Amino acid sequence: MSTFLYCIKQGFKNFAQKPLFTIASVATASLSIFLFCAFLAIVTNLTGMIHKAENSVGITVFFAEDAEEAEKTTIRQKIIDHGGVDAVRYISADEAWESFKKEYFGDAEEELSKAFEDDNPLAKSDSLEVFPASVDVQEELVAYIRSLPGVREVNYLSEFVASMKKVNRAVYVVSLVITGVLFAVTVFLISNTISVAAAFRRRENEIMRMIGATDLMIRAPFVVEGTLIGILGTVIPLIAVRLIYHRAETYLAESLQASSGFLKDIVVLIPLSEIFPQMALAGLLMGVGTGMVVSFITIGRHLRV
Amino acid sequence: MIRLIHANKTYTKGVRAVKDLSLKISDGEFVFIAGRSGSGKSTVIKLLTGEVKPTDGLVEVNGTVMNKIKRRELPQYRRHLGVVFQDFRLLNDRNVFENVAFAQRVIGVPAEKIKENVAKILQLTGLSAKYRCMPEELSGGEQQRVAIARALVNRPDIILADEPTGNLDEKNTEDIMRLLTRINEMGTTVVVITHNRNLLTTMGKRVIHMEKGSIVGDYPTGLRGGTEL
Ligand SMILES: Nc1ncnc2c1ncn2[C@@H]1O[C@H](COP(=O)(O)OP(=O)(O)OP(=O)(O)O)[C@@H](O)[C@H]1O
Ligand SMILES: [Mg+2]
Numbered sequence: 001m002s003t004f005l006y007c008i009k010q011g012f013k014n015f016a017q018k019p020l021f022t023i024a025s026v027a028t029a030s031l032s033i034f035l036f037c038a039f040l041a042i043v044t045n046l047t048g049m050i051h052k053a054e055n056s057v058g059i060t061v062f063f064a065e066d067a068e069e070a071e072k073t074t075i076r077q078k079i080i081d082h083g084g085v086d087a088v089r090y091i092s093a094d095e096a097w098e099s100f101k102k103e104y105f106g107d108a109e110e111e112l113s114k115a116f117e118d119d120n121p122l123a124k125s126d127s128l129e130v131f132p133a134s135v136d137v138q139e140e141l142v143a144y145i146r147s148l149p150g151v152r153e154v155n156y157l158s159e160f161v162a163s164m165k166k167v168n169r170a171v172y173v174v175s176l177v178i179t180g181v182l183f184a185v186t187v188f189l190i191s192n193t194i195s196v197a198a199a200f201r202r203r204e205n206e207i208m209r210m211i212g213a214t215d216l217m218i219r220a221p222f223v224v225e226g227t228l229i230g231i232l233g234t235v236i237p238l239i240a241v242r243l244i245y246h247r248a249e250t251y252l253a254e255s256l257q258a259s260s261g262f263l264k265d266i267v268v269l270i271p272l273s274e275i276f277p278q279m280a281l282a283g284l285l286m287g288v289g290t291g292m293v294v295s296f297i298t299i300g301r302h303l304r305v
Numbered sequence: 306m307i308r309l310i311h312a313n314k315t316y317t318k319g320v321r322a323v324k325d326l327s328l329k330i331s332d333g334e335f336v337f338i339a340g341r342s343g344s345g346k347s348t349v350i351k352l353l354t355g356e357v358k359p360t361d362g363l364v365e366v367n368g369t370v371m372n373k374i375k376r377r378e379l380p381q382y383r384r385h386l387g388v389v390f391q392d393f394r395l396l397n398d399r400n401v402f403e404n405v406a407f408a409q410r411v412i413g414v415p416a417e418k419i420k421e422n423v424a425k426i427l428q429l430t431g432l433s434a435k436y437r438c439m440p441e442e443l444s445g446g447e448q449q450r451v452a453i454a455r456a457l458v459n460r461p462d463i464i465l466a467d468e469p470t471g472n473l474d475e476k477n478t479e480d481i482m483r484l485l486t487r488i489n490e491m492g493t494t495v496v497v498i499t500h501n502r503n504l505l506t507t508m509g510k511r512v513i514h515m516e517k518g519s520i521v522g523d524y525p526t527g528l529r530g531g532t533e534l
Pocket of ligand 1: 316348
């Protein structure tokens with residue numbers, strides 16, 4: 001126990017002995033963990049949004065002007081039979097009008113309905129909402145539906161989804177590269193810091209060895225130091241990410257309040273409370289893990305020679 | 306018991322530091338090793354601490370065969386040794402008490418026990434009044450006594466001292482020798498390397514004379530006044 005405490009104390013001492021190296025290590029570790037978390041947040045959110053876009057925004061099928069009820073039922077059945085479809089929902093003209101009114105006129109709804117009375121301006125816009133099982137079958141499904149007789153128009157959001165996917169992939173690649181480079185710099189700096197610490201403690205290590213200290217005991221202060229760098233280098237960026245994410249959430253919510261349409265439903269950040277635990281865990285694993293492993297290996301190399 | 310049988314040590318550059326050396330030191334003995342610079346004295350000590358391995362022959366300390374000892378077995382083995390150097394090798398950023406307590410921390414002695422043991426050893430080495438001093442505030446002799454206290458505090462079976470008085474004046478040398486004699490009388494085997502001819506003749510202890518890596522003389526009760534080294 002006293003040995004354990006002693007090692008921890010020595011680790012803190014190492015940590016404080018050369019502030020410049022320590023600060024540089026903590027700063028780069030912080031930066032790389034910060035970017036890692038930021039990218040993680042962006043990619044997770046984009047993926048979430050794409051999912052939402054894929055799932056909630058289905059394919060809307062409008063019927064030809066002269067389509068009979070029977071024809072509509074046939075079309076519906078054919079789509080279901082075609083496969084690759086999660087659900088097909090019939091939206092009557094009235095329903096379409098209701099939701100349109102709600103979405104676009106809000107509080108003024110009452111007056112408007114009076115003005116139009118029974119004369120539904122969307123009388124001919126009953127439709128089928130088709131939810132594809134996955135975005136991969138969407139194109140093919142749309143083509144099929146277009147080929148059906150009695151179908152006037154098919155709307156879907158493939159371009160939106162496709163471009164979001166492209167952005168997502170780009171962010172993913174860029175973040176991997178940047179995080180990777182920063183990670184390498186972090187490893188290098190932590191390793192250097194530990195090497196300097198080893199030089200400071202050279203004499204002490206020699207004496208310890210002569211007295212009968214185990215390798216583990218000689219290594220411990222350095223691993224403690226590396227772990228401390230890792231903890232600081234993780235906690236600082238996590239706090240920063242928390243603050244920034246919170247602001248982004250509020251900002252997005254406010255600026256999209258005024259706008260309308262599907263963006264409002266899709267561009268919603270995953271709540272911080274949902275995303276933060278994983279992020280913190282990943283960050284801690286990466287930061288603290290790196291600090292521990294790098295210091296352990298570095299000091300091992302110094303002790304072998 | 307320390308036993309070397311036809312031990313050889315050739316360093317990587319081909320220097321034969323120890324040549325066909327056979328030597329037995331019984332438990333509780335006090336032995337000087339003397340000889341010219343480069344005759345292989347320090348190498349013998351390093352063979353005993355496990356810092357270097359014999360190239361061939363046998364090196365055995367209290368039943369441990371040093372030829373075969375594994376790296377991970379060394380720490381446990383060394384806890385039975387106390388090693389002292391000419392340059393003291395103290396931790397300059399820590400006071401006397403901490404320098405001695407350090408040896409106990411390394412082997413995991415509980416804190417209360419450390420206080421007790423260190424106090425005892427500081428008393429034995431005559432450092433009780435100085436326990437809070439930093440090494441730089443001490444004379445050379447006092448610093449060496451701290452080093453000896455550190456070597457002693459874990460109650461080793463053997464003390465190995467490589468020129469412990471090399472940096473000390475006559476008075477301090479005498480003090481250190483008196484201390485080592487006392488420790489020896491308490492049952493610890495003591496092996497001291499020295500260039501100090503005076504010690505070899507006046508103390509009446511066994512002297513092993515080395516030359517070019519081999520033993521050329523073994524004097525069980527010390528050197529006579531006229532003996533050449
Ligand atoms: N690590 C080493 N690598 C190569 N040669 C060495 C090494 N250590 C010692 N030697 C050589 O081995 C020989 C014996 O050295 P050793 O240190 O044992 O002598 P010594 O009797 O202790 O000398 P001194 O009285 O000067 O301390 C010398 O020739 C020395 O140069
Ligand atoms: Mg020597």
